[in-house]
Amino acid sequence: MHSNTTDLSRLIHPRSIALVGASDRPNSIGERTLTNLVVHSRIDGDLYLVNPGKTEIMGRRCWPSVASLPDTPDVAVIVVPAAGVLAVLDECASRGVRFAIILSSGFGETGAEGEREQQRMKAIAERSGMRLYGPNCPGLTNVNAQLGMTFSPSFPHDLVKGPIGLATQGGGLGRNVMQAMERGIGIGLWASTGNEVDLQVADFIHYMADAPDIKVIATLLEGIKDGERFAAAVQRAAANGKPVVALKVGRSEYGRRAAQSHTASLTGSAEVNSAVFRQLGVIEVHDIDELVDTAWLFARALPAGRDALAIYCSSGGTSALTADAVGAEGLTLAQFASETTDTLRTTLPDYAAIGNPVDTTAAVLSDSSLVEKTLGAVAADPNVGLVVLPITLDYGETTTRMAQNIVNAQRATSTPIVPIWMSDRLGDGYKLLVEHGFAPPRSVNKAIAAIRRWTAYGRWRAAEGGELALRVPTVASSVADGAVVTQPLSEANAKARLREAGIALLPCEIARTRDDAVRIARAMGFPVVAKIASADIVHKSDIGGVRVGLEDAAAVQEAWDAITAAAHRHRPDATIDGVLIEKMAPPRGLELLIGVTRDPVFGHVLTFGMGGIHVEVLRDVSRRMLPLGKGEAAAMIREIRAWPLLEGIRGRPPADVAALEALLGRISDFVRDNAAWIEEMDLNPVWVDVASEPGKPGAGAIPLDAVIVARQPPEARA
Amino acid sequence: MHSNTTDLSRLIHPRSIALVGASDRPNSIGERTLTNLVVHSRIDGDLYLVNPGKTEIMGRRCWPSVASLPDTPDVAVIVVPAAGVLAVLDECASRGVRFAIILSSGFGETGAEGEREQQRMKAIAERSGMRLYGPNCPGLTNVNAQLGMTFSPSFPHDLVKGPIGLATQGGGLGRNVMQAMERGIGIGLWASTGNEVDLQVADFIHYMADAPDIKVIATLLEGIKDGERFAAAVQRAAANGKPVVALKVGRSEYGRRAAQSHTASLTGSAEVNSAVFRQLGVIEVHDIDELVDTAWLFARALPAGRDALAIYCSSGGTSALTADAVGAEGLTLAQFASETTDTLRTTLPDYAAIGNPVDTTAAVLSDSSLVEKTLGAVAADPNVGLVVLPITLDYGETTTRMAQNIVNAQRATSTPIVPIWMSDRLGDGYKLLVEHGFAPPRSVNKAIAAIRRWTAYGRWRAAEGGELALRVPTVASSVADGAVVTQPLSEANAKARLREAGIALLPCEIARTRDDAVRIARAMGFPVVAKIASADIVHKSDIGGVRVGLEDAAAVQEAWDAITAAAHRHRPDATIDGVLIEKMAPPRGLELLIGVTRDPVFGHVLTFGMGGIHVEVLRDVSRRMLPLGKGEAAAMIREIRAWPLLEGIRGRPPADVAALEALLGRISDFVRDNAAWIEEMDLNPVWVDVASEPGKPGAGAIPLDAVIVARQPPEARA
Known part of the structure; x- marks a missing residue:
């Protein structure tokens, strides 16, 4: 088992790269990866092409093997067909290559034989210390460094730099997130770990937790292979003040089955998963657009400890709709400071609503200065943690002016202003907002749900206080070889262990005989309970093995007879230790x-x-x-x-x-x-x-x- | 009170219209409305302009008053300033105009004086039988007839005809829905009823329920003024097989307050509202995009009694994500017929998933015929009620081909295929789908939620059976003048009423004396319960006025003493009828x-x-x-x-x-x-x-x- 704190910086910022399987056959994986590296990437160090059948590709020298390279590359990007991958890995390991990215597919995802191949890869890695990325993945895309170790033809379009780090298993959904750059959302680094024969999503979360260019981590999970690594990684992110937003497939039985057939990851219970996410401050979402919008909200601003919102709107109906969503999500509308109210009262027309929500009415939209002044006042209000600004309609120029007002108001404050673009018309105002990094969400209740997650994270951090206690799950010990054999302890034994651990219990003692039972009951005082004492009988009540409310010696004697008779009748094979006599709990409770x-x-x-x-x-x-x-x-x-x-x-x-x-x-x-x-x-x-x-x-x-x-x-x- | 079955066809399809307050002052309401009528509408009948200060506007004759018109128009569209509206209405009423659309604002929404003005309008209408629409609304837009009795400059852009009827109160949110035409969604008729001094949203739902060009009704409600009219209208729609999709603001306290300050509608409880919607088959949504997407799904196809879905996808992760949403919404994935499975097995590559979800893998996207054949087979499967087709990425041409496959497959079947366009890149494939009326939703879980509503409506209809029982709410009687004075009945009295209504109760009788109590108890048999009998004491237990489990005469006597003493002590002023002796309920239950x-x-x-x-x-x-x-x-x-x-x-x-x-x-x-x-x-x-x-x-x-x-x-x- 590898440590989960391996430094991945030379994988993500390699000084030198070998592309094994480089090709000039149009549209082959080797050619596409080569093009991405040579044409679209900025590589400061060396790039070696390896292909035994060529001496030159695209005017660059080609080497016959990894062994023949003049220097040891930090990373080998492997694009040879599946059948050739193991040999290349062996060669890389011998040469001392630190990281191998295996883009080839045809392994675990194809069945048992592919799975055995993966075990062989793993053995090579463990023997040599070389770390493996993939196989069956589109690659690693370091947008902020303009480096695409990927065969994806989308890479050259994916170059909107930004503060979001994205760690996914599968490629399709991950690439969907990348396409959010169309809305101006910058994802600076995308790791898509494929079959995770060695490096997992967790390792990249861990890396991103320390990476200076990443502020927020978004992750897409089909299964979590190693809970301990995952927990350590997300806690590292929390310690460094970076929110982790996660979409985990498998919250319903259909999803669980589909995910299991797609990856072969272990899938724990969805309820446990969500509980652990909440516990570790991981922000869970349930759709891909929610992943993007929530991560982007965190990228724009971290919650600053004020979680009351303001709604600023020019339509009464929309203002009510938004207020509804705020209430339904359990969020709070801020009480404005008196200066804010004064500004609103003196600036807006009489029939405007100057409480919260602010409804300016559409009439004021024609006078940009009114909006500027009042929106500025609301955003600057000390009681307001975030301003929601739903834009009902694209009115053309008027709306573009409103967008400009938002841009200006945002410049003057660190309180985030979140415009919601509700119209299906995406005119100049929308484009202006996109250009200025607002990436406006389109749906009111999705936007408010993202804000609820944002404030909840702020509250979680506040509750955690300064020191984030590190939780190390007890999972490692659950990985046992072969089937687990279990055995229940007897009740008396279980209680003895609990008592040793400082847990208060009612007095109890095993009676070996009928007289013994009476003596014990007298000593602890009536009323008592009598229960069959046997490690073999777990469901004691079901066989008549429990009597409660025994008020005197006669009742105890009778209970002894009844319980032992019942036990012998129902479970003649059970080893009976006697009858457990226990003080009865007080009636209230x-x-x-x-x-x-x-x-x-x-x-x-x-x-x-x-x-x-x-x-x-x-x-x-x-x-x-x-x-x-x-x-x-x-x-x-x-x-x-x-x-x-x-x-x-x-x-x-x-x-x-x-x-x-x-x-x-x-x-x-x-x-x-x-x-x-x-x-x-x-x-x-x-x-x-x-x-x-x-x-x-x-x-x-x-x-x-x-x-x-x-x-x-x-x-x-x- | 007007009947709720007034025929609105001459309001919505007027043979002649008078525009009162017509103007050529640029950008005035009078000028904008005139332009919409003259330039952008197709009016087959007469259009009269009324303005006492002009003889001609835009080359058309102008009449000094409604009285002077050569003929009585079906509809008067009134755009004069608020102060002049009442006089115009009086004139219209005298002339026998059937419908007045009041676009002017400055009434109920501005306060008590405006509210009084509205009462005066109402009086004119009730006296004359003329029906009023508005005031304080953008107008009435009959897109299917190309008639815009509205001042909105958006009207000329709003001309995508279609089968959705939209009834709203406020204008802003309504216009937002209209902008859904940007996605090819056609809204054929939009009524925005403003302050609803007379005609309400319910009246237009009623109209649309009978209108042949409307298949689905979407409604946006800030408050429901008249529950009976609303219930009758939506039941009419149900009887005519037209789904009603409703967004009602006010489901949270914040929303309720905002809506009340915006309109002055009565707001009942949100829980009651949702329960009644469910009961009457009204499909409730909580956001404006949900309103549009859900209505459009119904416009495309009504549920046909098969509610199991198929998922068809080319990405494993997306397929799992979608399956998850299907499971989370409680929907069912269909079991494919064996022919479908055979086609999938023989057509798709080995590593594709041929169950449901179908994961074709992205590899097959390059061969359009594989997609066409397999998608066709899935859509034709007799167990499938609807095909969900999430499109993870915009790959350019490949995706456009997929879009074309969807268009072709849909032509061959009446089972709806619902593509979800998940990418933020909106390329040619997206445009092709929009052109062909798919209006692809963008979010997986919102799309699946819309489908859940769609199938739920199908189930509701099936449960209702052939005959839809008409529910007439008992609300009319709740409209009382002045404050309601209430009084609880005594328990004995209440039970007597219930017994008369055929409701089974335990034997009980009021004992006037202690001996009486014993006699009654003996006659009905022990055990009995004794309770203080007094209409003045509702919370009998709280004052020690109840004794249960009385097993014999002595217990009854003791209970009599204790109960009467407690009643006299706690409520010396109460009128005591005696003690109610009641047979005790059996212990099980x-x-x-x-x-x-x-x-x-x-x-x-x-x-x-x-x-x-x-x-x-x-x-x-x-x-x-x-x-x-x-x-x-x-x-x-x-x-x-x-x-x-x-x-x-x-x-x-x-x-x-x-x-x-x-x-x-x-x-x-x-x-x-x-x-x-x-x-x-x-x-x-x-x-x-x-x-x-x-x-x-x-x-x-x-x-x-x-x-x-x-x-x-x-x-x-x-």
């Missing part, structure tokens, strides 16, 4: 559920919710990758729809949320410390006290039942 | 809530949900305007998220849903029959039996408590 599963991509994931129908029917849960960061326990408790029940609503007493937060934190620590063997945990129910009076501390949060499924160490397997 | 409120726009609305936290915290309810149509009780029960609890999940017994449906139907009838006085109803809880075995009939659905708030008849008021 609520029942919750805390679970831990192991996601194939992101490792251990904590799920929290109210039990019963809340989980089973309403699917009302929150999730976090473990270990939890600061504030995450608090956040996930408040995230469920049923939170008002915990908070205390309509005179209901509040639950002991502080204890619940502490419990989640201890579970997180416990799983982190035992990540190697914990496969799954199910604490259901967890009892949480409801304090009898608001504000009074409660009596805690206590798991009443505990199932822990352990991974058997390899030596314990049959 | 679920508790539900059924409520009725009166929406200011749509009248009585039924709300259904599971009680307690489901309603209070999770807001999990369904709603319908009353009276319920066929199948609506069943639908609203199944619509709540908690439906699985009623259906029976994980071994839980199912609830007696049939009884619940019957109960909702009886409540609907009861409210319809008593609409004049019922202001509000709250049946909470309603007990529903859970049958002990799936499939066995249950013991019913019974309201346990009933509050009915009555509107006092005017004569009963103080």
Whole structure:
């Protein structure tokens, strides 16, 4: 396994390049790549052409092999047919080439034989330390350096420099994003990693996190091969103040199937994926236009800690439509400062609306100075974090003047002004806005959704505070060779482990005999619960293995008889340890559920919710990758729809949320410390006290039942 | 109140028009309207210009007044300043003009004085029978007849004829929709009703429902003035097989406030509004581009009863992205017929995906015949209702060829092919698609959302069956003069009314004395419930006025004492009728809530949900305007998220849903029959039996408590 902090700068800014498979056969991959490098790129260092059948191509010397080159290139771009790739890689490895970009296709995407070829590539790379990019990809496009190591004929048109870094797997969707330059959106670097035999999207996110010419990272994912690398990369970006906007295919079953047949990436659960994205500050979008528009908004300005918006508009209907979208997205309209209101009142006509939204009415559009003055005042308002300016119509000249007003107003302030071009007529005003870098979104609710993501990212950063705690997912340990053999611990054993980890539990003890049961119950005090104690019986209630509310010795004796009889009847094969006698939870309180599963991509994931129908029917849960960061326990408790029940609503007493937060934190620590063997945990129910009076501390949060499924160490397997 | 079935055909196709306020002052409203009529319109009948200060304008005779005209025009278009409008209207009324279009502004939108002016207009109209359109609107644009009774300089550009009828209040957003003709979308008729002093959006929906040149109706609403007219109009459209696509501003508090300050329309609850739209088959959208794209999809084809989709694509990533959106919207991908699969298998390369989504891979794009053959096969598949064809990139010629393939394939089938143009490069392929009427949407998830609405409408129509039951909302009776005085009925009284309406209730009787209580309880059999009986005490539990589970005479006696004492202590002023003794509901069962409120726009609305936290915290309810149509009780029960609890999940017994449906139907009838006085109803809880075995009939659905708030008849008021 390669480290995920390899320096990719010589791949992206190579001092010298070899093109292996260079050709002059028109429209061949070798010819197209050569043209992109020779004609359309600016290469300061050496470019070596390799083709054993030629001595010269396009007036340039051709070398018979990589071995024969006068110098070792930083990067070998390989465009030979699939069958020849391994030999070239061997040669490159021997020569000490640091990076190989394999544009050829015909590997993993074609089936099992191609997959075996890829394993051979990987072996070469691991042996030599050479890093591989591809195969089955259009290449690497460093627009900011005007370098196209790609066969794509689009490259020469793709040269709008800019602050967005784009990391994708597939080529088609990635190129779609590149075409956003038609709206003036500059994507400075595009890595399309194809089959990811070695380098992954995550590695390029990591590179971009440090690259000085990249301010925002956009990524398109069909699958995440290595959750740990991905998490490290996006946290690096966060630490460097660079937002990561991500579109991950596979949020529905149809999409998941289509993505799996297209790549062969591991696909974890879409819910886990979204939860982890949120947790790590990755801004998730669900469409390609959203990816572009959201990334561009971040490229224009980072949220500055004021997330209230202003709407400035010359149509009443549009102003209401936009206000609606703002409300529907849960955003806030700013309360204007009094100077702003004064300026609006004294400048606009009587019938204009000077609150927020500002509706200037179309009448003022003919007087540019009115717009300039009032738009300037709104954009300069200290309570306003962003100005939304929906343009309903293309009126021709009038609208072009409005566009010019926007350009001027934006020059005077760092508060972003976001014009929305709603008309299907794309006249001079639209072009002016594009030229000045506004790349106006076209749909009101998509624009407002992008702004919601923008402000949410600002809030996430604020909540994270100065120090971004690094989350290292526990996923590495999930990569086991062969099938995983698991075994549930007995309840008593599971609880013993939890108790050792500092988790409060009710007193409990295994009774080996009927008399023992009575003695234990007396010692802990009635009422008690009795449960069959056997690692072989997980669903104790189902076989009649649980009795609750035992108020006296006679009840305990009766319970003993009934439970042991039921266990013998239903599971004559089970090893019975006895009967677990446990103190009964106080009657007041609520029942919750805390679970831990192991996601194939992101490792251990904590799920929290109210039990019963809340989980089973309403699917009302929150999730976090473990270990939890600061504030995450608090956040996930408040995230469920049923939170008002915990908070205390309509005179209901509040639950002991502080204890619940502490419990989640201890579970997180416990799983982190035992990540190697914990496969799954199910604490259901967890009892949480409801304090009898608001504000009074409660009596805690206590798991009443505990199932822990352990991974058997390899030596314990049959 | 005007009838809502006035024939507007002479307004929309006038035989003669008078333009009152015609002018040649450049850029005045009078001049612009005149130019639109004289230069840009085709008027077969007479056009009279009226201006007392002129004898001729633009070489045409000018008349001093409406009275002096040689003939009575069908329509008077009024563009005089606000101050002169009333006098002109008076004159028109005297002359017997049938329709007046008032383009002038300066009325209700400017404040109370303008509102009073509008009341005067209204009085003239009601006296004379002349119908008014406006004021404060850009006019009426009959594109299909090339007639622009509008001052808008955009009119001459708005002449793409087409099957969409557009009815809006405000002008700005409406004109935005008109600009969709830039994408080849034809809007044949646009009514923008402004302040709606008389004619409303609903009246034009009604007209369009009957107009032969209109196939689809798009509407933009800031407020609905008259729910009954609106409901009648959209049901007329449904009866004539014309979908109505609606964007209603005001779904959030911000939007509601902005819309109210812009128009002065009544705004009911957004939840009620959406529920009624769904109920009446109105297709709701939330953005202006969605309005256009959805309407256009319906204009291209009505859903034909097959709602499974095919995705046809040449990029694996895009295919997965689109499949994702299809899954996220709850749509279905078709299972191809075997002939289709055979054609795909034998025509496409080995590495193409021939399932659904079809991923041809970009390699086949160079051979147009492969695309033509396979796309044709997919579009002709009998299991496919619609083909989605996302185009990732504009590759230039290759993409133009693909566009031509789409055009050809569409010619051969009535199954709509929906290309999504995802690239920001809008080259020849895009233009070709626009020319051929595809008006390609640009965003994958917006396109799929439009398709979801399209299929949902098809399903709605199928569920409605052949006969569309006409729902007449109970709203008319809610228009009361002055403030409404209300009074809750006592529980005993409320239940008596329900029982008369055929609604099953538990036996109950008011005990006037302690002994009486025991006698009643014995007669109905224990256990019983005792509740304070007083119309003055609505929240009986809150004051200790309810005792449940009374198992014997002693318990009843004790309850009597406690309840009467509590009532006297807490509400010494209340009139106490006694104590209501009621048979206790069987212990098995679920508790539900059924409520009725009166929406200011749509009248009585039924709300259904599971009680307690489901309603209070999770807001999990369904709603319908009353009276319920066929199948609506069943639908609203199944619509709540908690439906699985009623259906029976994980071994839980199912609830007696049939009884619940019957109960909702009886409540609907009861409210319809008593609409004049019922202001509000709250049946909470309603007990529903859970049958002990799936499939066995249950013991019913019974309201346990009933509050009915009555509107006092005017004569009963103080």
